[in-house]
Amino acid sequence: MMTLEEAQHQVDCWIKKYGVRxxxxxxxxxxxxxxxxxxxxxxxxxxxxxxxxxxxxxNIEDEIADVLWVLLCIANQTGVNVTEAFARNLEKKTQRDNTRHINNPKLQDHGEE
Known part of the structure; x- marks a missing residue:
């Protein structure tokens, strides 16, 4: 398994070795x-x-990987540590939405009527 930090580093190494810039x-x-x-x-x-x-x-797996690849490129270029940013984002969502979705009647099982 590869962490987000490792993936971000692998993309940077690949770009520097094979991608020119x-x-x-x-x-x-x-x-x-x-x-x-x-x-x-x-x-x-x-x-x-x-x-x-x-x-x-x-080829859904390949397309998802392509999206992730470019996101990691953009993160590298803009100095964003994806691991740290994702952890902060998860915490923000948890604090903001900790009851929002649970209490949303649109998300309740429609088969229980």
Whole structure:
């Protein structure tokens, strides 16, 4: 298993060894949008109403990894420690939403009527 910190470091090492340099932050934001779109296409075909076109495949794992890769690139470029940021974000959500979703009638099991 790899931690987020290790993944962030692996991306940085790969970029420095094989990638020449990071794309600009704005280019990586555009690449992230592209990768999220590719994930959305697979999701809409696998879980939505669309079907796979000839030649398309269910590569959801690869598309999720592509999104994570670019996010880690952006984190590296902007000096964000993803492990620390995620821990802070989880704590924020826990404090803010600790009863919100539990008390949301829209999330209750609809089969109990």
């Amino acid at each position: 990071y794309f600009s932050e704005l280019t990586n934001m555009a690449v992230l949008t592209e990768e999220v779109g590719e994930l959305a296409r697979v999701m809409s075909r696998k879980y939505g109403d669309q079907s796979f076109k000839e030649g398309e495949k269910d």
